[in-house]
Each structure stands twice: as structure tokens, then as C-alpha cells.
Amino acid sequence: MCLAMPVRVVELLGDENAIVDLDGVRKEISLALVEGVAVGDYVILHVGHALEKLDTEEAQRTLDLFAEMASQADGAAP
Amino acid sequence: MCLAMPVRVVELLGDENAIVDLDGVRKEISLALVEGVAVGDYVILHVGHALEKLDTEEAQRTLDLFAEMASQADGAAP
Amino acid sequence: MKPDYVKPLDRRHGRVELSQGAGGRAMMQLIGEVFARALGNEYLNQGDDGARLPAPGGRIVIATDAHVVSPLFFPGGDIGCLAVHGTLNDVAVMGATPLYLAASFILEEGFPLADLIRIVDSMATAAREAGVPVVTGDTKVVEAGKADGVFITTTGVGSLREDVDLSGAHARPGDGVLLSGPIGDHGMAIMSLREGLAFDAPIVSDTAALHGLVKTLLDAVPTIRCLRDPTRGGLASTLNEISRQSGVGMVIEEAAIPVRPAVAAACELLGLDPLNVACEGRLVVICPPEQEAAALAALSAHPLGREAALVGRVQADPACFVQMRTRFGGRRHVDWLSGEQLPRIC
Amino acid sequence: MKPDYVKPLDRRHGRVELSQGAGGRAMMQLIGEVFARALGNEYLNQGDDGARLPAPGGRIVIATDAHVVSPLFFPGGDIGCLAVHGTLNDVAVMGATPLYLAASFILEEGFPLADLIRIVDSMATAAREAGVPVVTGDTKVVEAGKADGVFITTTGVGSLREDVDLSGAHARPGDGVLLSGPIGDHGMAIMSLREGLAFDAPIVSDTAALHGLVKTLLDAVPTIRCLRDPTRGGLASTLNEISRQSGVGMVIEEAAIPVRPAVAAACELLGLDPLNVACEGRLVVICPPEQEAAALAALSAHPLGREAALVGRVQADPACFVQMRTRFGGRRHVDWLSGEQLPRIC
Amino acid sequence: MKYIDEFRDGELARGLVRAIAAEANPARTYRFMEFCGGHTHALSRYGVTDLLPAPVRMIHGPGCPVCVLPIGRIDMAIALTLERGVILCSYGDTLRVPASAGLSLMKARARGGDIRMVYSTTDALALARQHPDREVVFLAIGFETTTPPTALALVQARTEGLKNFSVLCNHVLTPSAITHILQSPEVRRHGSVPLDGFIGPAHVSLVIGSRPYEHFAEEYRKPVVIAGFEPLDVMQAILMLLRQVNQGRAEVENEFSRAVSREGNKKAQALVSEVFELRRSFDWRGLGEVPYSALKLRPAYAGFDAEQRFDLTYRPVADHKACECGAILRGVKTPRDCKLFGTVCTPENPVGSCMVSSEGACAAHYSYGRFRDDD
Amino acid sequence: MKYIDEFRDGELARGLVRAIAAEANPARTYRFMEFCGGHTHALSRYGVTDLLPAPVRMIHGPGCPVCVLPIGRIDMAIALTLERGVILCSYGDTLRVPASAGLSLMKARARGGDIRMVYSTTDALALARQHPDREVVFLAIGFETTTPPTALALVQARTEGLKNFSVLCNHVLTPSAITHILQSPEVRRHGSVPLDGFIGPAHVSLVIGSRPYEHFAEEYRKPVVIAGFEPLDVMQAILMLLRQVNQGRAEVENEFSRAVSREGNKKAQALVSEVFELRRSFDWRGLGEVPYSALKLRPAYAGFDAEQRFDLTYRPVADHKACECGAILRGVKTPRDCKLFGTVCTPENPVGSCMVSSEGACAAHYSYGRFRDDD
Ligand code: SF4
Ligand code: SF4
Ligand SMILES: [Mg+2]
Ligand SMILES: [Mg+2]
Ligand SMILES: [Mg+2]
Ligand SMILES: [Mg+2]
Ligand SMILES: [Mg+2]
Ligand SMILES: [Mg+2]
Ligand SMILES: [Mg+2]
Ligand SMILES: [Mg+2]
Ligand SMILES: [Mg+2]
Numbered sequence A, B: 001m002c003l004a005m006p007v008r009v010v011e012l013l014g015d016e017n018a019i020v021d022l023d024g025v026r027k028e029i030s031l032a033l034v035e036g037v038a039v040g041d042y043v044i045l046h047v048g049h050a051l052e053k054l055d056t057e058e059a060q061r062t063l064d065l066f067a068e069m070a071s072q073a074d075g076a077a078p
Numbered sequence C, D: 001m002k003p004d005y006v007k008p009l010d011r012r013h014g015r016v017e018l019s020q021g022a023g024g025r026a027m028m029q030l031i032g033e034v035f036a037r038a039l040g041n042e043y044l045n046q047g048d049d050g051a052r053l054p055a056p057g058g059r060i061v062i063a064t065d066a067h068v069v070s071p072l073f074f075p076g077g078d079i080g081c082l083a084v085h086g087t088l089n090d091v092a093v094m095g096a097t098p099l100y101l102a103a104s105f106i107l108e109e110g111f112p113l114a115d116l117i118r119i120v121d122s123m124a125t126a127a128r129e130a131g132v133p134v135v136t137g138d139t140k141v142v143e144a145g146k147a148d149g150v151f152i153t154t155t156g157v158g159s160l161r162e163d164v165d166l167s168g169a170h171a172r173p174g175d176g177v178l179l180s181g182p183i184g185d186h187g188m189a190i191m192s193l194r195e196g197l198a199f200d201a202p203i204v205s206d207t208a209a210l211h212g213l214v215k216t217l218l219d220a221v222p223t224i225r226c227l228r229d230p231t232r233g234g235l236a237s238t239l240n241e242i243s244r245q246s247g248v249g250m251v252i253e254e255a256a257i258p259v260r261p262a263v264a265a266a267c268e269l270l271g272l273d274p275l276n277v278a279c280e281g282r283l284v285v286i287c288p289p290e291q292e293a294a295a296l297a298a299l300s301a302h303p304l305g306r307e308a309a310l311v312g313r314v315q316a317d318p319a320c321f322v323q324m325r326t327r328f329g330g331r332r333h334v335d336w337l338s339g340e341q342l343p344r345i346c
Numbered sequence E, F: 001m002k003y004i005d006e007f008r009d010g011e012l013a014r015g016l017v018r019a020i021a022a023e024a025n026p027a028r029t030y031r032f033m034e035f036c037g038g039h040t041h042a043l044s045r046y047g048v049t050d051l052l053p054a055p056v057r058m059i060h061g062p063g064c065p066v067c068v069l070p071i072g073r074i075d076m077a078i079a080l081t082l083e084r085g086v087i088l089c090s091y092g093d094t095l096r097v098p099a100s101a102g103l104s105l106m107k108a109r110a111r112g113g114d115i116r117m118v119y120s121t122t123d124a125l126a127l128a129r130q131h132p133d134r135e136v137v138f139l140a141i142g143f144e145t146t147t148p149p150t151a152l153a154l155v156q157a158r159t160e161g162l163k164n165f166s167v168l169c170n171h172v173l174t175p176s177a178i179t180h181i182l183q184s185p186e187v188r189r190h191g192s193v194p195l196d197g198f199i200g201p202a203h204v205s206l207v208i209g210s211r212p213y214e215h216f217a218e219e220y221r222k223p224v225v226i227a228g229f230e231p232l233d234v235m236q237a238i239l240m241l242l243r244q245v246n247q248g249r250a251e252v253e254n255e256f257s258r259a260v261s262r263e264g265n266k267k268a269q270a271l272v273s274e275v276f277e278l279r280r281s282f283d284w285r286g287l288g289e290v291p292y293s294a295l296k297l298r299p300a301y302a303g304f305d306a307e308q309r310f311d312l313t314y315r316p317v318a319d320h321k322a323c324e325c326g327a328i329l330r331g332v333k334t335p336r337d338c339k340l341f342g343t344v345c346t347p348e349n350p351v352g353s354c355m356v357s358s359e360g361a362c363a364a365h366y367s368y369g370r371f372r373d374d375d
């Protein structure tokens, strides 16, 4: 029910709307709940509305953390 | 369009309606346009309404006339 | 725990739901509890995408008909048995022995399951009585308001003996035109329920499987030219079809055409011509003149042909007109049904 | 005067009328100018109540499907070609060579003739490309509001070689599960047009006739156990069907199942599982393990099987569960489609 | 069917055929117009035409209310349903009458119009009660036969206070049409195409009685025989007309005495005149404008008059140029004289009024008599 | 799919599995509740459950707004469509939720209810504009994630002056539900079923931020890790919870930092508090009445409140006696402990809330985990 996913904004339309893209699938959504979105930004889409911008640097940090955890585990294991 | 046919009244209903019969086919019709119809009478039915009572004696007279015409013709022919 | 336990359908108060057409567990359940339960046989029970069937032997005949009759239940039958008869008869009038039926259902969301079960059961009874199994099927469900309760398309496959060669194109001047029984019962049974028109009458549909009658007839007279069941469009359209296909004319005798009194009366009331009213269990037979008597005798000996009659004769006519000699002795043209005159009858 | 002159239909602005289903002259005209004109062949042109066809030789297969897809036109196809492919494929997955199609149309009063012509023409093209003629048909017209434009039921008859014996009941532990190409394209092409949801995507239906691919496969590997086209309910339901019929379980590998990126993305957006999304031109193949490589090679060599993959394996399991090893290496159950998830896709 | 089958008896028919043959003078021609479609239908349906001796020639009159309904009136009904969203109901006969732009009510239905067939005005009222949120318009057509049930429905609607029911009235009057034909320049001019007599309406006369025809008989010196719609009735009427002509009489005779009186149905007449009044003029398809030939709702029923309620204006539409309906209705030409007959104009695609209903002259010939053209 | 596929990477997953295994103390058990259905789904869908070491046990919480919608609320919606004739629209997830008398919205549709699936509140507004003559009611459900779009639609409807649009509001609040679980007598009583930590909501937290969870961590001494809905997110959160437990910490940590901030989306929060206010109490299916756990429309929006507009009263309906949902939602029992599981209660015929949506504990086990029961 809380289904939401990151999508890339490819075009800003009038009326606080935008076209977003997910791997070639494009859809018109509302940006009325977020501020300062630019083309190229990733937003979290839920029931036709962007709920937040995605912080791409934090995303990378999280992925790095996963890798680090794994390597720690491997280091600790033996 | 002026399709109408003689049917026999088999049951009087309230509200100036009646059930009529034509060779076993029964249908509810309105008697609102005719007066003094009794069960057993024949009426001329048109678009769900009886338009007139059928005069059964006149009907017989007409049929007799047909036969008479024919026999006159046969008499006259030779 | 049973691996795929599903609560049984509510056969009394349940209604068809979209999920029952979606290809998942609910559909399997509907197929199992309604269709397979009533119609099951060794072929249908294979449960594959189609039915694997033994070699039919010689040539085959295929006929298909969608059934959209409204109302679904009528005096003398329902869409279920009609869907069996309607297609079997098309196979039968080709001179073939019907072997198998395929049945495809389009259901409207919200249709009462109890009615569906009644229809499928009626279909099963008709198929069993005819000795022709429903070997494969399909079920779709469409949204409420996108269909009219139930539509059933049946397809029949039959085997055709080498010595039989019937076609609407084979009528020849001089041939007799026979009819297996009174016309118009089916169409008028439906009409009697039409909203706004509704009348009471001792009229029941003549819907019936004709392949038994056809077999009797062909056994007696293998040289029959053509058979046809006068369904939509009635006898008038059927005779016009044959005339056009064969490039001949016909003259039929009004006085010889059997029409039940109640059917005639209902036609009178509605301003319809019985020649345009559908049958679902009658046979039109075109027969070489020298075999007329034998054909009539064969028809009359069968329960479905007791009221059979010779009703007319084929004649040469490049304009392919069907004419009728009226009770008066005058002639008139008998045209195709023009326009739309009746509710959905098949 | 030509005996039955009728003013030609208005192919651009005309609409289907009730009279065109009434069995009279208007119906003959519609059949002639729309159906026979596009689909005509020596059998259909016989013009009788069914088609007389040559002896098919050995055993036969019959399959039938009603097509109620909405919308009627979609990226990559329309209800016309789908109605040909959908049924041909059911004949093909039985291992039979499709020989003939019967087609039955239910038309809604008011449906634009131009659209009907487009659909019938597409059907004709699909039938011609498949080399399988429509040999007989039927047309009914129902009142506006009682159908959804056009429904088409097709029935296919095919001939089955004696040495082929495919069934959903034949899967055995150890068998390989192969898929002829990516899943979900058809269902998602339809979904992309769904009112209120509409998205733009480079997704076209995979609708295609599979009998060529099946022939190639069976020629290479006659010992195939089972074929099936994963239509309604998707791959998940198809595998559950086979598991249940054969009394076995399966394990499939998520990473091995081809899904196009746009289809995966659309599923993500809608919260759907690609395993539940329909194909109309894909084949599931159950194959003895020693023949997997040959089967995969045969599939891959055919234009419709270029992206074929070995996606799983049958295993003993009295509970008949289909499991999936995820990309993570974890296992999960792959259930039947539960409820109704998609618009009308076939 | 009692009182029906007896009037279709083949044996009696053969007798009447002989009587007609005996009465008809082979040295001359008798041209009788049967005004009503019902008579046309009986002549065609029972093959009577085929049995008449050569000197007797039947002219099919304009007596089919469906046929004479002009294009512009159907256009009004179509606009009501397609543009104003009303539920339009009418008798089945009207559904195929061609209108402008290739439409008809049937075709308008296929384009989404909410058009219902009713069998009685009672059903039309029931529709209005069932759909209180919709406007229900009854497209009323018909001669004097069909007018009383419409009047009854209007009285009922007014009594009930039905707010969503109205009538688009096209009721027309028989005597005016007959007068119009008798006065037409062609008929008077062409000494070559005289009408020697009329078969007077059957069911119209039930309502209006035989008296209105007395005027013609006197004024135009034409015999009139009112006859039932069964084939023996028509044959008897022909015989009676022959005798009047041969004897030089021009009277109103009543063959249909089992149902028609001199005064007609007074109750029905009273009801009709309570609800309706004369229109100044009405456009008849095939005949053109005919003065005082139709009815409209009285001011007391203005609220139920669809023309007023929806502010409708009648726009006449010209008939097809090649259509010979006018001449056929006047007895000057026959369907075979029309170039369009059976090619452009057929029952499926009627061009002119005579092809519209099976009671029209061209349709009757197409459906029942065409085979004879090649004889 | 950028920022999706990376978080489903099998290679990284295997690393995290090893890290979890290394962190988990085999001598004890860790009982973590993932509050959200989204997490439940990720665990099931990707087979994560299968990869967790024995000591780690996941409890599926009440975090599926579809599952917790009580029978009586659906009954209200069904009555609106079947008895009041409104167009009822809602998200697809709600259509199969069982209601009284064997109904559901889907079954009510089959009985003639005009029920439409929408994908966004924008579509609901469009429906109202398209059908000005009909009442259009949006059945709003969802946690804090889904509330802002509803608020937006209400502001829009008020601005436009839409007269035929209203909302049947069932928006519920996550923190209240978590508090309720922590305070439940069972959870406090049974020393045997402690919860050792929570995986905090992903998308709810986008809107409300991480701050509201700080209270729990302090008050109840339970670690909370807010995590995204991708499987690696959940695994990382499990690892983080394990570490907190092993280190004796009880803090709020934010694994989903790419989208969740401490303060959340202020714009959305402001909009929600403009339109909605707290309900005194709301009935949660499976949990019962939970004080201050849901929203209702503020008086300024009374005209758009379907409950006021149609004068609806909520009538609670008892859950099935044998249903163990309450205990399952509190982590006290598992689906396998319920007698009805997989027989009377299946996804096609859900009896209790946990079987309703695929995110519910029972449905997830039925659809994704059942094969393991025989192991
Ligand atoms: S055939 Fe048609 S066009 Fe010609 S006169 Fe008759 S109705 Fe008019
Ligand atoms: S299986 Fe059904 S009845 Fe049992 S606890 Fe789960 S939801 Fe409740
Ligand atoms: Mg057929
Ligand atoms: Mg048939
Ligand atoms: Mg037939
Ligand atoms: Mg199928
Ligand atoms: Mg319906
Ligand atoms: Mg099939
Ligand atoms: Mg198929
Ligand atoms: Mg298949
Ligand atoms: Mg047919």
C-alpha cells in the first residue's frame, strides 16, 4: 500500500506536474508536495505524487556501507 | 401501422383493463376507449387498446354475403 | 493442510466476479465447480489447453455459433441447451455426425452463479442426450455493463461420410422442399417474454438436436440435396439463401406450411409473418422429386418430424425469387427478412 | 435489375446495426462485404452452415478461446490478430499442427464499421501469415450497452501426429523448465492504455502464432513432455497448473527469467509481479533433462525463441508447490495469481 | 382465429374472384385506389393482385402514416435524443424511417441515442414513471386509429402530474389526404389517369365512422367502399366498387359493418378533441404541405407538447429528386417507373416514403410483387 | 532501474547475510518487528526470510493500511454505493477487503455498485468533474505516506468549489499503532515474547521524519532502525538492530537516509494539518480501538466529509472468533498457529485482516512462505 519508488524527472510541466521516467516508462505525476525539483532529480513517487527528493549522495553512502559491512563480516569470520 | 384485430375478452380487470384471447394467446389490454364491454365480447385491438366492439351478427351477414356473391357469379357465368 | 484449499463457491447466492476470469486460482475454481462438474468427460478432464481426440475417420465438418439469446431462460429451454442444439444442428445439416463440442463462455461480472449453474447443467443435459461431449472450453469475465449476463459460443466438429454431399448450392429445378415441422415456435417463445410486449401463450421453443432426425433421413434417402435449419431470419431467409446459392427459384404453398395456432395468433397480434420467425429444431429438406415420398416418410417416422410436410418445389429462375402460392391461389414474392424484427433469439 | 441489389456499406462512417444480426439481407451484406471479403477461402466460400473439410489424417486437437481484450487496439496488435494467435497457440501447445479456425463475432450495436473492418483485416492477415484459414464463422449483434464493441471467439482444429504426446500431466522430477522469451510484454502493453493509469513505454505486445516455433522444437526434441503458453495469470499460474496436473513441484531461478527492462519498470510502478503478467507469444517447455540443451538450441534458432532460457527444474513435491530461488539465493513460494489484477488482456 | 380466418377463406375467395371477373367489363379499365396501407398489405400478402382480372387496376394510396412522415419530423426526434439526451420512445414501425444525413432512429440508436420501442402508449407512460430523472418523449404517429390512445396517455399524464413526459405529435387526418389527392392537378388534369373509386379505411373508420366519406362521394362523384383489412373484405369491396361504377352510382358503402358505424366511436372522438386541435398545415412525405391535415396539442396540454417544451422548429427537407413517390401516391405512376427502385432504393435503404414501411407502395411491390416484373 | 536495482544486488546480499550471521549470537534469539507491510513484502518476495540465521526471528507488524481497515468502515462504503448510488472510488488494494454479509467492494461491484479503481486522488477529482450529476466519494485509506495526496485533493476540491466530491477518510497514524503494540498486555505480560527492536517505516518516515520514533527508543528502551523497502535495506536494518541489541543500545537509526530526514516533509505535514485533525479513537482491524490513531476532516472541510454529508455511522463488526490476527500483529503467534489458515482463510476468501493484502502476515506466508511449512 505504501508502494513508492525513485523515478527521474525528465520534464517539468505547468501546474506543478512533471513527466518522470523509470527505465523507459514515462508517466505524468504531481510535484505539488515537494519543493525545488529540477529536471534530472530523482523523486520518490507514491500514488501519482512525488513525496520527497532522493539524496543521491546518501544513496551512494548507503551502498558503500553495505559493501563495507560485508567485508567486515568476511574479515571477522575467520 | 393501423394493424388491428378482433380478440375475445376473457377477463375484466380493474382500471378499465382486460385480458383478451386470440387462439390461446392472452394479453392484457385497455378498454378505456370503448364502453359496455362484457366477458365474451369481441373487440378490435390496436396498439394495446380496444377501439370498438365487433358486431358478430354483422360479421355473419358479411360472410353470408361473400357466399351469395360467389353463387351469383356462378349462376351468371354460363 | 490441502495444498490449494479453496472455500467452495456459494452456489445459491454467489455472483460471477472478475477474479474468476483472471487466470488464477479463482478461475480454476469456477471451472472446476461449475463447468467441469457438470460437463466433465474423459476429454475435457485432460485439463490441457485443448482436447486431444481420436482420429475422426473421414472428412470433417466444423460449425460455430455465438449464442446471445435474451432472455436467457425461455419456455422450452435456455441459452445452455440452445447453445448445444444450435451448433449441433449446423453440423447435422451438413450431413455430418456431430462428434465433439467446444464451448466458450463470456460472463458478465455480477451474473448470479445459481443461474450460471442452471445454464451449464442444462447444457450438460443437452450434450448428454445428444451423445456429443463438450471436450474443451474457455471462460472470460467482463465488467458489469459490458455484456448481457452470459454469451456462449459453441463450435461443433463432426465426421462426414464420403457418400454424403449436401450443400445449399445443390438445389435443382423440380426438387421438393420439405419441412420437418411447424415453424416459428422458438422465435415466438422468446417474443412472448419481450419487455413491454409480454403475452401469455401455450408456446414453447422447439429447440432440439436434429442429428438423429438427419441420420434417419439420410439413411432412407442418401440423395438428399440440401438440409438447413431455419433459424434467424426464419424459413423465408433460409429458402432465399438456398435459392441464391443454387441459382434457382422456389414456389412454396402457404396452405402446406405447418404453423401452430398460437404461433399464428401471436404473429397476427404483432403483425409478423411466421415465415420470418425462427425455429431451433426444424429442418428444411431439398430433395429430388422421386425421393420426396421416401423422405417424407422417413421424417414423419421420427419423433422430431411427425408433422413433416412437403411445402414447395424448386423451379428454374435466374432471379432466384422465392414465391408463395397463398391460400387464395394467388402468388406473392417471399423476400428475405428485411431489417430487424425480433429480439435476440439465438 | 439485379435481383438482390443492396447499397454498399459505408465503410468509413457506418456503424453496426441490429438488423445486421437479424438473419436477413442486411446480415448477408455484412458477412459478404466485411467478413467474406477479408477472410474468404475455398471453405468459407462454401456458404453453408458449416465448413466441409478434407480428412485431417490422424488424431485431432480442438481448442477454443473467447477474446474480450480491452482496449481492442493496443501496441503490437489488436483483438483480430490476437483472436487468431490465442487459439492457434492453444492448438500448437498440444503439439498439433493447426489446420482450421472457426470465428464467431459478437458485435455491439453502434460499433464503427471502420474499426470492425480493421479488426477483420488484421485477423485475415494473421490467419494468412499463419497459413491457417478461417473456414466458418458466425455474427451476432447485441443492443448498445450489452457488449463491449467486439468479442471474438475462435476455435482451432489441428492434426496430431501419433508420436507426439504432450500434456500438463507429463512433467517429471528432474525435467527442465524452459521459456521461449521475455515475459509480460502483452499484459503490460494493455496495461499501458488502462484508463487512469496510462503510461508511455516502449512496450509492444508479444502476440504471435507459435506453431512454427513448436514445430521446430518438436522436430528437434520429439520427447518434450509439455508445452504451454503463459497467457492469463502469467508464468506463475501456468507453472502452478502444470505442477498440479503432474503432481510435482518446481523451482525456478529468478535471475534466469527474461523480463524486458521497460516491463520490469512498469511492474515496479504498479506493484505487480512480472510472473503474473500475461504473454501471448511465449512458450513454456517442460523437457527431459538430457534434452534441455537440444531444446534450448532449437528454440534459440527460431526468430520467436531467440531469447529462450532454461529457467527452472521440476522436482518431486506432493504439495505441488512452485518455488523460486530469488536473485538473493533465498527461496520463496510462487503462488497462483490471486484475485484479479489486470484489465482484460485476451 | 375467430373472425379472422373466415375472412381469409380460400374457397370463398375463389367465389369472389369469379364474381369480380363476371362484373368487370373487359372492354374498359377500372382504377381503384385503396387508401390504406392495410389494404395494400392484404392485396400483396395474400396474392390478391395476382387474382384480379386485367381490367381492374389497384392504386396504392398514401395510407401508411409511417410512409408519409416527413424527413424533417424524424430529424426533430433524432435531435432530441442525440443532442438533448431524452429517452425517445415510439412504435417499432418508425425506427427505420430515413432522416437527414443518412440517419434514422435505428441508426441514431447505434450512435448512442436512447431510443426505445414501445407497443402501447401505456408503456411510454411507464417509461416516464420508471425514469423520473430523465425526459421521456413519445414520438406519436398515426392516423385517426392511433390518435385516441395518445390522447388517453396525455390525459393520464396530466391527471398524474407526470413532469417528464411529452409527446412529439405527428397524428394526421385521412379525409384531408383524400381530398388533397382528388384535388391534385395531376389527377384532375390527366384525364388519362382517373380514379374510379376508393376503398375507404378500415380501422380509421372505426373511430371516425363512415359519415366523413359521404362528402367525397357527393362532391367528387367517386364511389367509396369502406372495407376491412382481410383479403375477402378487400375483394368484396372491389366487387362493390365495380358494381357502383357499372351502375353509375357514387355512394359510400360499408363492407366493414361488423366494426364500422356511420358515427364511429364517440368516446374516442371526444377524447381526441379534448386533447388535440387542427394544425394549419402539415408536410406529408410524398404529398407536400396539406392544409388542416394533422393534429397538434391544445394549449391546455402545452406542457406535454415536446415541440414547445424543447422549442423545436420543423425544417422541411426535400425528397430525393428522382423519387416518384408523389406520382405513385396519386396513382399516376407505379414503382417500376422509378429509376431508383430496387437499386438505390430498397427496403434496407429506402430513399422515398413508399419504400419505408412494408405497407408502402414501393416496399409492397419490392417485397411481395417483384417476381412478377419479369413475367 | 537506478536506485532500485542496486538495492537488490545479490552479491551485496550475500555479504550482508554473512555479516548478519557473524553478528547474531547463536545462543540467544532476536525478535524484531518490521512494522510495515512493505518490509514484510521485501522479506517474502526476495526470499530474505530464508537467508536469516536461526536466532533472528522477524515479526510482521500491523503496517498495512488495507489489512487494518475494519469491516464496519468497508460496510459504510458499500452502503454508499449500493444504497445511495454514489460513484465510490478508491485505490485497487481496498477492493477485496472483506466486509459484512460476505461482501467486499469487488463483490458489491458485482451486485451493481458503481465502484471505480483510481491510481491517484487526481483521478478521483477528475471523476467528480466528469460526472457533475453524480456524487463521487473517494474512500481514502493509508498511513502518513498516503495522507498528503488526499489533503491535496481536498484543498483542490474546495478551491474549485466541486460540489459532488467527498472523502470517506480512513487515514491512520503509525506511531499510535506502535505505542499500542508496546503497551499491549500480552506483549508486556509475556516475558516470553519480547520484541527486541523495530524496523521503522520507510515511506511513512519520508513524510513524518525520523524524530517521532525517538520517543519509543527512550520510553520503551527499544532500538528502532528506519529502513527502505528494498531487500538490502531490510537486511542492513536487521544488522543494525542486531548491533544495537548486542551493544545494549536503544536508539533511532536511519538506514533510509537517501530519502528520510529527521524532520520529514514539512510542506506535506502543513497540508495535512490544514485539512485533517486527530480522531479521538479509531477501530483497527486486529488491534481494536486505538486512541488518537487516525485522522478526520477539519470542520472547514465538513462539506467534503462523506461521513457528515451522508450522515454515516460506524458500526463495529466483530472479527471471526478463531482468527488469530490480533496475536499475530503483536508478535505473539504466527499464521501457522491459526486453525483457519489455508483452509477457511485464504487470499481468495480472507477471514482476518492479515490475509487481506499481500502485505499482511498471513497472506505473505500463504503466498510466499507456505512451501517451507512442510520442511
Ligand atoms: S422506389 Fe424509392 S425512390 Fe423510387 S418512388 Fe419508390 S420510394 Fe421513391
Ligand atoms: S489465517 Fe486468516 S483467520 Fe487466521 S489469523 Fe490469519 S487472517 Fe486471521
Ligand atoms: Mg453456424
Ligand atoms: Mg446454428
Ligand atoms: Mg443453421
Ligand atoms: Mg482459454
Ligand atoms: Mg447488462
Ligand atoms: Mg483455450
Ligand atoms: Mg489461448
Ligand atoms: Mg493456453
Ligand atoms: Mg451462425
Ligand SMILES: [Mg+2]
Pocket (backbone or CB within 6 Å): C145, C146, D108, D144, D145, D146, D147, D148, D149
Ligand atoms: Mg459498451
